[in-house]
Amino acid sequence: MMSDTPEIVKKVFAIFVVGVLIIGFFMVFTQMPKGNEVNVNNTVSRFYVMKDVDQATQMLDKGTYFNKDMVPLRNDVPYTPITFGKSENLEDGAANVVTSIVVDYRGFDTLGEVTVLFLAASGVMLVLHGEKRKVPKKKIAPSEIMYVGTRIAFSVIFLFGIYVFIHGHLTPGGGFPGGAIIASGILGLFLGRQGYSPNKAGLTVFESLSGMAYAIIGIIGLVAEKSFLANFLPTGTIGNLFSAGFIALIYIAIGMKVGSELSAVTNAMIVDTEED
Amino acid sequence: MITLFSTLLVILIVAGGFVSIFSKKLLSSVISMGLVSLGVSGLFFFLQAPDVAITEAAIGAGLSTAIFIIAMKKIQKGGTSDDE
Amino acid sequence: MIDFLQNWIYLTGSMALVGIGLYIVLTNTNIFRIIVGLNIIDSGTNLFIVTIAWHPKSVMPIYTATNNLVVNGHVISADPLPQSLVLTAIVIGLGTTALALAIAVKIYQKYGTLDVRKIKEEDR
Structure with missing residues (x-):
C-alpha cells in the first residue's frame, strides 16, 4: 500500500x-x-498593433502577400502612422491594443470565455445549493465605524470599478478587472455588517441581462456588417472617450456580468446552507 | 534599476512559495499564496503588461485569497454557523 | 551578471513558481493545500506566457500622447496577443478555484475530513 x-x-x-x-x-x-x-515584427501581432488586419487579409487573398518562394512579405504591407489624438476612422479605434484584441479582433473567444466563467459560477451555486440555515453571526459585532466606513468605501470602490470598465479602451483595465473590483467592494459590505446579503434575484437578473446584451450586440453586428460581433459604430478619433465604436458597450456588459457573477459566488460561499 | 526591482520581486515570490510549502498552518499558506500573486502582478507591470497587472492585483491577490479564507472558515466551524 | 538578470530573471521566477506548485501538489494530502499548489502553478504559467511576449527594449502596448508603438515601420511594443490571452486566463482561474473550493467544502461536509487518503479508506 x-x-x-x-x-x-x-x-x-x-x-x-x-x-x-x-x-x-x-x-x-x-x-x-x-x-x-x-521579434514582434515576425508575428501576427504586428497587424494588431498597426491596425491593418483587413488590408493584410486582402493582400493574402489576392496572393500579393507572398513572394515567389512563398515567404511571407510581412514588412511590405503599406502603412500610415498612427498619431494619438489625430488619426481618425481607423480599423479599430481603441488606444489600448490589448482591449482591441480581447473585444474586437478576438471577440468570439471572449464570448466563450464569459460562458466558461458563467458555467463555473453556476457550478458553485449548484454545489452549495440548499436551504439557508440562519443568518451567519460574527462573534464580535462590527462597530458603527466599520458599518459606516465600509458603506462609504463601497460607493468609492463601485465608482472606481465603473471608471475602469468604461475607460477600458483608453487606459489599462477593462471589463474583467472592473467587475472584480466591484465584487471586492461587495465583499467589504459582507465584512462590515451583521447578516448582510445582497438581493439574489437582482444579481441573477442583472447578470442575465448583461449576458444577453453581449449576444444582442453581436447579432446587431451580424445584421449590419455581415459578421458576428463586427464593429457597427463609427470608430472616431483615437484617444477620445467616445471612440472605438462598440468596445465600450461590450466592456460595460462584461463588467456588469463579471461583477454580479463574482458577487453571487462570494455570497454562495459565505451563506451557510443546509441540505433539504 | 528596473532589473534590480524585478530581481527583488522574484526573490520575494520564491520566498513566498517556500513559506507556503513549509508552513504548518493552512492560513499562512494561503496568505503567502496571496503574496505570490501580488509579486507576480508587480512583475507583470515591469514586463510592460499593465492590463494583466491590474487584473492579477484585483483577482489573484484580492478576491482569490478572500474566497479561500471564507471557505476555510466554513470548514473549521464544521458547518455550525456562528462565524463567517 | 546584469545581462543574465535582465534576460533570464523572469523565466527563472516563473520556473521556480511552477516547481514549487508541483512540489506542493505532490507532497500534500490536504485538498486545500493541493488547491493552493494549483493556484501557484497558475501564477507561474501566466508569468511565463507574459515573459515570452516581452523583450528588454519594449514599451507597453497602449497608444498615448508620448508612447509610440511603431518607430520607422517596426513595432517596438511588447506582444499584445499573449497578454490578452493571459487576461482572460486569470479570470477563468478564479472561477475554477471557486468551483474546486465549493466541492472541497461539500467533501468535508460528507466525510468530515479533507485528507484524500482517509476519504479513500472511508469509501472502501
Whole structure:
C-alpha cells in the first residue's frame, strides 16, 4: 500500500520530479533566441498593433502577400502612422491594443470565455445549493465605524470599478478587472455588517441581462456588417472617450456580468446552507 | 534599476512559495499564496503588461485569497454557523 | 551578471513558481493545500506566457500622447496577443478555484475530513 511508504521517500521522489521538470525547462530556454528577445515584427501581432488586419487579409487573398518562394512579405504591407489624438476612422479605434484584441479582433473567444466563467459560477451555486440555515453571526459585532466606513468605501470602490470598465479602451483595465473590483467592494459590505446579503434575484437578473446584451450586440453586428460581433459604430478619433465604436458597450456588459457573477459566488460561499 | 526591482520581486515570490510549502498552518499558506500573486502582478507591470497587472492585483491577490479564507472558515466551524 | 538578470530573471521566477506548485501538489494530502499548489502553478504559467511576449527594449502596448508603438515601420511594443490571452486566463482561474473550493467544502461536509487518503479508506 502507498500509505506504508515513509514520508522522506515521497519527498525525495517529489524533489526528483520537480528537478527533472526544471532541467527540461532550462534545456528549452537555452534554445530560445537570446534569452527572451522575441521579434514582434515576425508575428501576427504586428497587424494588431498597426491596425491593418483587413488590408493584410486582402493582400493574402489576392496572393500579393507572398513572394515567389512563398515567404511571407510581412514588412511590405503599406502603412500610415498612427498619431494619438489625430488619426481618425481607423480599423479599430481603441488606444489600448490589448482591449482591441480581447473585444474586437478576438471577440468570439471572449464570448466563450464569459460562458466558461458563467458555467463555473453556476457550478458553485449548484454545489452549495440548499436551504439557508440562519443568518451567519460574527462573534464580535462590527462597530458603527466599520458599518459606516465600509458603506462609504463601497460607493468609492463601485465608482472606481465603473471608471475602469468604461475607460477600458483608453487606459489599462477593462471589463474583467472592473467587475472584480466591484465584487471586492461587495465583499467589504459582507465584512462590515451583521447578516448582510445582497438581493439574489437582482444579481441573477442583472447578470442575465448583461449576458444577453453581449449576444444582442453581436447579432446587431451580424445584421449590419455581415459578421458576428463586427464593429457597427463609427470608430472616431483615437484617444477620445467616445471612440472605438462598440468596445465600450461590450466592456460595460462584461463588467456588469463579471461583477454580479463574482458577487453571487462570494455570497454562495459565505451563506451557510443546509441540505433539504 | 528596473532589473534590480524585478530581481527583488522574484526573490520575494520564491520566498513566498517556500513559506507556503513549509508552513504548518493552512492560513499562512494561503496568505503567502496571496503574496505570490501580488509579486507576480508587480512583475507583470515591469514586463510592460499593465492590463494583466491590474487584473492579477484585483483577482489573484484580492478576491482569490478572500474566497479561500471564507471557505476555510466554513470548514473549521464544521458547518455550525456562528462565524463567517 | 546584469545581462543574465535582465534576460533570464523572469523565466527563472516563473520556473521556480511552477516547481514549487508541483512540489506542493505532490507532497500534500490536504485538498486545500493541493488547491493552493494549483493556484501557484497558475501564477507561474501566466508569468511565463507574459515573459515570452516581452523583450528588454519594449514599451507597453497602449497608444498615448508620448508612447509610440511603431518607430520607422517596426513595432517596438511588447506582444499584445499573449497578454490578452493571459487576461482572460486569470479570470477563468478564479472561477475554477471557486468551483474546486465549493466541492472541497461539500467533501468535508460528507466525510468530515479533507485528507484524500482517509476519504479513500472511508469509501472502501
